[in-house]
Amino acid sequence: MLHTPRPVEIVSAAIGEGARDGGCKYGASALLAAGLAQALSDSGCEVGARTMVTSDPLQATDRMDTVARFNQALAEAVAPLALTGAQLLVLGGDHSCAVGSWSGMAQALRPHGRLGLIWVDAHLDAHTPESSESNAPHGMPLAALLGHGSAALTQLFGWSGKIRPENLAIIGARSYESAERQLLESLGVQVIYMEEVARRGFEDCFAQARAAVTAGCAGWGVSLDIDGLDPGDAPATGTPVAHGIALAEAMAALRSCHGDPRLVGLEIVEYNPLHDFGGQTARAVIALAVAGLGVPATAASAALAARPA
Numbered sequence: 001m002l003h004t005p006r007p008v009e010i011v012s013a014a015i016g017e018g019a020r021d022g023g024c025k026y027g028a029s030a031l032l033a034a035g036l037a038q039a040l041s042d043s044g045c046e047v048g049a050r051t052m053v054t055s056d057p058l059q060a061t062d063r064m065d066t067v068a069r070f071n072q073a074l075a076e077a078v079a080p081l082a083l084t085g086a087q088l089l090v091l092g093g094d095h096s097c098a099v100g101s102w103s104g105m106a107q108a109l110r111p112h113g114r115l116g117l118i119w120v121d122a123h124l125d126a127h128t129p130e131s132s133e134s135n136a137p138h139g140m141p142l143a144a145l146l147g148h149g150s151a152a153l154t155q156l157f158g159w160s161g162k163i164r165p166e167n168l169a170i171i172g173a174r175s176y177e178s179a180e181r182q183l184l185e186s187l188g189v190q191v192i193y194m195e196e197v198a199r200r201g202f203e204d205c206f207a208q209a210r211a212a213v214t215a216g217c218a219g220w221g222v223s224l225d226i227d228g229l230d231p232g233d234a235p236a237t238g239t240p241v242a243h244g245i246a247l248a249e250a251m252a253a254l255r256s257c258h259g260d261p262r263l264v265g266l267e268i269v270e271y272n273p274l275h276d277f278g279g280q281t282a283r284a285v286i287a288l289a290v291a292g293l294g295v296p297a298t299a300a301s302a303a304l305a306a307r308p309a
């Protein structure tokens with residue numbers, strides 16, 4: 001049966017206050033200026049309206065309040081878009097934006113069931129304000145989505161636990177503190193550390209994670225921190241960590257998601273254009289977005305051929 005590709009809605013999450021190096025606030029605008037939307041439509045997918053949510057420290061009392069207000073606005077923008085049945089592409093922004101992205105998607109799916117999430121990252125991002133040594137909010141989004149940490153992040157839409165531990169898998173971790181590892185272990189979250197990825201290959205790990213997180217879910221998504229990739233393939237990011245996932249392997253895994261009707265969204269974060277001399281990392285991010293959401297050549301030409309003349 002021929003399947004009609006769903007439109008892709010691009011949501012720009014312009015926040016950098018969650019990171020030490022805030023340049024990723026300009027990540028989404030730089031990616032759009034570098035032709036991301038055009039690359040998606042060239043690959044055969046219908047690109048819908050664009051939404052932009054921007055953090056505003058001038059309206060906030062402090063850094064955490066900036067992040068909380070931003071995520072509330074992002075979640076409120078994402079939830080209705082997810083309800084339209086489009087696939088969402090959220091462009092960060094620092095990784096604290098994941099709270100708003102996935103809270104919004106979880107809220108939209110809630111009447112139908114749970115949300116599964118694959119988190120690709122060099123870090124675990126599972127601190128609470130109490131456990132964090134750096135106090136950086138971009139090291140806290142996973143704890144918040146699991147219902148731990150500041151109520152301003154955990155209680156969006158008046159309920160907490162947007163992701164259940166059994167519906168979450170982290171892949172590529174290689175830089176973390178023991179408190180966040182302990183929290184994840186106590187909750188039983190599956191973490192596939194980078195040593196295992198290096199041994200087995202990313203595609204294999206991704207397939208395993210996908211089967212686990214999507215079991216019994218109404219929908220699922222991928223949150224991809226580009227610092228999960230090898231810095232040789234994606235150097236322009238605030239907290240790079242050596243020996244990461246190869247871009248080509250990440251693209252192959254994302255391509256395997258094509259046509260999955262339960263895939264609700266892809267989020268790509270921590271791209272910092274202020275460090276992207278020559279644009280190598282922008283090209284890598286665009287390639288990842290096209291791999292995950294673009295229409296593979298054969299499906300695109302079949303859809304074209306099936307159109308009435």
Ligand SMILES: NC(=[NH2+])NCCC[C@H](N)C(=O)O
Nearest residue numbers: 095123134136138139176239
């Ligand atoms: N999304 C990121 N890049 N997170 C980096 C977090 C680094 C460190 N674990 C911290 O909490 O400060």
